[in-house]
Amino acid sequence: MAEISTYNYRIEPQDVDFTLRASASSIINYMLNVAGVDADKKGFGVERLQNKSCTWVLSRLGVEIIAQAEQYSPIELDTWVNEFNRLSSTRNFRMRLGDNLLAAGVSQWCMINMETRSVVDMSLLRETYEEAMVDTPSPIAAPARLRPTEPTTTTSRPVAYSDIDFNRHVNTLRYVDMVFDAIPLELIERNAGMRIDFNFIAEARYGETLTVGSSAEGNIYQFEISSDGKTLCRARVEFK
């Protein structure tokens, strides 16, 4: 058993949107970065896995944003792993400004073989993992399982250089950007809080064309991002 780890950051100019507060995309970026740094520190980071030809893949993510921190705010990020089985590992996040909770997140990860891109049994990490587990429940409900939706609006664009990671796949944060780019600016400007759920289903490569489908019902926005008929990612954003 281990304790919750805390990392310090500062909201930088590139993290803020037109309201001068951290965008949802940059809040998720901080969570994913801290996941990488903490996994590394605990002995199951990407570099360690590469020796076994494996890597981490984010499968689902749930985030609740209470308030978006202002530019240059000194934020603290708590992170801990509290579930682990053969196929999935759960990592939690809290973003704080002092004692004020700004956002919380729950992420589910699986391990894949880098060559075959198929899921790997994580039992090989059991010992390292058991030492790193923290006996603290997730701060919010687990990421929702999102069902197919019927988009009422669609836009398309090719995958570009600035979208891709070292596997030449579209970076997770670009999906977040695409989702928020399809939401009316007024809802983001209100900063009244939101719940975000993402299901990452398949990977898109450089050269493919992404189609972002969206539909809205009241304060709930749903998204289906696909490439050539293949669903890559589903998302749901509910504004408070």
Added chain:
Amino acid sequence: MAEISTYNYRIEPQDVDFTLRASASSIINYMLNVAGVDADKKGFGVERLQNKSCTWVLSRLGVEIIAQAEQYSPIELDTWVNEFNRLSSTRNFRMRLGDNLLAAGVSQWCMINMETRSVVDMSLLRETYEEAMVDTPSPIAAPARLRPTEPTTTTSRPVAYSDIDFNRHVNTLRYVDMVFDAIPLELIERNAGMRIDFNFIAEARYGETLTVGSSAEGNIYQFEISSDGKTLCRARVEFK
């Protein structure tokens, strides 16, 4: 007279491209961030100017990249102002990994009135500025003045939420992304060095549609970004 100031950063996961090295866009981001931080420290930052209803606008930028730093590299950024007249101020940059020069930049700024968006005489900052000047020449040639070009390829897309800054204008870094998204991946992958010149001419707002026109001749790529026939920005990238 003052001394060159140095700031420490680390290349974070969101700064690297598919080669796991800092993208040109993130190198420019570090330069622009350090410009903001240093101007603030020297008494002529954006917050100080806001009291006078003024703000800084980047008019031209020249950057030479020798090598793109790898993820997690601890980099140092030197910055200094060495020219200043009524209409323009010149700020210089060096990005280093220890004693190794990775990149250098020269930026030219003007001051505008936030309501009228017209250029303001900078004489009102003369005293503060004279104290902050550093007697060290620019590390590379001044930004080139770019003339109109005839694009052979064009793409268009609307300005989105993730593009805009607090004035609801397209963020400078998005122009850099658009330029590099239009360059063949192989040239970027070689990491053999490049010279980049940008001229920022007009601002684009949320709701407008951006058109990126490009043409290539050997290792030189030229760009003309416009909205509704109005030129917003010109760029030139020469690969070594």
